[in-house]
Amino acid sequence: MNDQTADLSSIDSFHVGRRRKPNFTDHEVLYIIDQYDNYKECLHSREASKSVIAQKQAIWKQITDNLNTNYPQVERTVEDVRRKWKKLQSEAKRESAAYRAAQLAGTSTSISNKQLNVYNRILNICRAPVTSTSHFPPNATLAAALQHQQLLQQHHQQIQQSNMNNNNNNNHHDMSFNEQSSDKVDSPSSDLGNGISVQLDSPGDESASLLGNEDNSPSPITNYQLTSNIQSYQPAHLSTVAISNNGQISKRTLDKRRKLLKSSVNQQVINNTSKSSYGQPQQQQQLQQQQQQNSLRYESLIKRKRTLELTSQRLVYDKERLLIERKNLDIKLATNECENERIAIEKRRTELALQKLQSDISLSTNGNHNLSDQEDHEDNNSLDDMSDINE
Structure with a gap:
């Protein structure tokens, strides 16, 4: 029994479904915060146009790719990174509110200075004003x-x-x-x-x-x-x-x-x-961000152009296919018309054959009646002759 228990515990025999990914490390969390801080102007945009949405998706994909490149231990998806950022937002808001309440009440909290700095940075990023500071x-x-x-x-x-x-x-x-x-x-x-x-x-x-x-x-x-x-x-x-x-x-x-x-x-x-x-580095940084945004927008426009080209090509193929089908239908209609004419000719021949057969039958019946009358007359004559002989 002990050996069987050890064997069962040594293998993953009770595992059902997919294995859960490991949690994000501190380095990954800090890297996500840094990357979001670089693109916060575009990610905070409330515009619902297709170009802005595509640009946001491209930025999140780029952040995820950079994260997987720098920390390849666990492969993260875009949904994982976005979900983690939302959790960080809610956690920072909750912990900062608890810290303020504890400060007002004069009690101590279990939040470390490192966590406090991270929460403050997240809130500062999320509370970025309308003007560029x-x-x-x-x-x-x-x-x-x-x-x-x-x-x-x-x-x-x-x-x-x-x-x-x-x-x-x-x-x-x-x-x-x-x-x-x-x-x-x-x-x-x-x-x-x-x-x-x-x-x-x-x-x-x-x-x-x-x-x-x-x-x-x-x-x-x-x-x-x-x-x-x-x-x-x-x-x-x-x-x-x-x-x-x-x-x-x-x-x-x-x-x-x-x-x-x-x-x-x-x-x-x-x-x-x-x-x-000191304004030169900030201006260069802004120009770099604008160049990155323009490059992402250019890529999205190229993808859209490629999609439109493929759509137009597919429509051309559909048009050619419909023309071929139309020609096939015309051929089928012509074949059906020929078949109808042939059937009409056969029907006419059948009617003529029936009429000829009926006429032949009528002629044969008339000839039989004439022969029977002649035979009756001959019989009568023969009877008269016999009667004369008997007399």
């Missing part, structure tokens, strides 16, 4: 986040005054400081690291906070931070465009406005940062 690198010497809305308003007034004076250097410094303060206000890292109990999102609004408040109206703090970032680089023809707090504007209108704001702000930022010394 990657052009302004974080400055470690800047002050911490402002703790009151009045300080933000005062700083906003200073930014407006500096823009009116057209001072480029002060304008650039104010924008970098405003960017740092907005990141501190929006991201939960400032709340978790400094112990500031600022509740930006409601506990149940997980999807809106992870996607950058695209489906719901933004909170007053995030709305103020967004308008303060945009106003210094906002052109004159877009001065009336703003995101409302009452949520009455449709989602499609908001997406169009975000696109206009994003394109205009990106153009202004490129023009203003090209003069600075």
Whole structure:
């Protein structure tokens, strides 16, 4: 019995179905986060056109291929990577909310600093604002986040005054400081690291906070931070465009406005940062990302063109096949007409033969009647002769 038990345990005799893949390692998780951070502008797009969807699919496939190339121990699929990223989003939101609640209650949590940094980074990526903030690198010497809305308003007034004076250097410094303060206000890292109990999102609004408040109206703090970032680089023809707090504007209108704001702000930022010394690497990085996006879009267009060519070729083949079938049907119709004529001729011959046979029968019956009458007359004559002899 012991030997049989050992034999059964040594083989996988009780395994049913497919074997589950191993979990993602820490290195794989960090690599997925880095790759998503590189393509977040395209992956955060809410446009439902076919080209954008194909571009997103190509980006996810590229991320998966790069992951399998760098970590070939376990082959991951695109669905595995996307499912893991969604789990990371929900886990980061849940753990950060639990950490804030523990900080408010004064209790300790089991989250390590490494996990906390990863969660903060995921939330920062998912809460990327409408404007492109990657052009302004974080400055470690800047002050911490402002703790009151009045300080933000005062700083906003200073930014407006500096823009009116057209001072480029002060304008650039104010924008970098405003960017740092907005990141501190929006991201939960400032709340978790400094112990500031600022509740930006409601506990149940997980999807809106992870996607950058695209489906719901933004909170007053995030709305103020967004308008303060945009106003210094906002052109004159877009001065009336703003995101409302009452949520009455449709989602499609908001997406169009975000696109206009994003394109205009990106153009202004490129023009203003090209003069600075540190703006060159960011500009090169942006150009590389645009080149990658253009290459992916070009590949998708080539695939679509190939699909259309194959479709047109298939239609040509179908047309030729239908023409051949039509010719075959014409031949069959001609054959049927000939057969009908032959049948009609045979029917006419049969009718003529029947008429001839009937006429022959009638003639034969008339000849038989004449012969019988003559025989009767001869019999009568012979009887008369016999009677005369007897007399």
